[in-house]
Amino acid sequence: MAVKQLTVVVADPAFKGEIPRGPRFSVLTAQTAKLTDVLRPRTSLFVIATATELGLVAELVHEANSIHRLRALFVRADIDISWFLPMLERAKLRTLRNMIVHSSPGLPERVLRAWATGGQDHLIADAAVVDDRLLLRSCTLERYEIGFDEVPALAGLPPASRSGFTLDPDGSFLHWGQGDIHIGLETLRYASDPAFRVQTDLRRLAFDRRFGEAVASLRADRGLRRSDIPGVSAREVARIESGDVFPRLETVGRLASAHGVDVTAYLGAIAKVLSRTGQGWHGRGRGKPDALAK
Secondary structure, three states: OOOOEEEEEEEOOOOOOOOOOOOOEEEEEOOOOOHHHHOOOOEEEEEEEEHHHHHHOHHHHHHHHHOOOEEEEEEEOOOOHHHHHHHHHHOOOOOOOOEEEEOOOHHHHHHHHHHHHOOOOOOEEEEEEEOOEEEEEEOOOOEEEEEHHHOOOOOOOOHHHOOOEEEOOOOOOEEEOOOOEEEOHHHHHHHHOHHHHHHHHHHHHHHHHHHHHHHHHHHHHOOOOHHHOOOOOHHHHHHHHOOOOOOOHHHHHHHHHHOOOOHHHHHHHHHHHHHHHHOOOOOOOOOOOOOOOO
């Protein structure tokens, strides 16, 4: 479903977090929110409430969830956790897949910012460590679980250090100070989701081929042979141009030098050629402007 409007209903009097502003965002209180306001077509609903005030938004949450418009219900635990389930029963609600019980305004803020920028599929909402497993949710509230040994960068972390991570305020990555490890959602999905891994590998292969074609195009523009790149063998150039390997930064520097430019200019020229190939050009240096021309 294409989302046009994002509606936030606040039923937490202590919530002081910043809610994104703009034409796509509507911010209502539990007292002013009406079913007709939030259940319009192409509207997604976010509710920020407390456990003790769930009754104020119960009808709204129930109706929005029944027609798949409820994107997230953030419930601040303002009561002893042993009373949380009775609070749900009191509000005539049940546990929901897209409900998050939290104690920090930073979590709903992070999710709302992600939706405001269109990054909800790629950013992390929250994370936790249970035994030797890393549990996390994206800002669409998709859940992931992965063993530390399944992620090469995390495999060497001793058990005592696994919980010692911080989450970037925007949800871009988890950071472990020991080893200075930064891990984003895409890396974790790649390790834990076979279907996502296949799709990523296919995209990477396609990009590597296009990148290689761009390298070959620039070389042909300059009238260079594969053997004319100092410090890079003709075989290595052939592998890069066929998409079999992606060049290291040192190799890119040597390619740039052979073309008479610095790395920044060379990569800028590569980007120009890639933009042309994206529009349907698939040749290699025949009858087109020189991307490295000044």
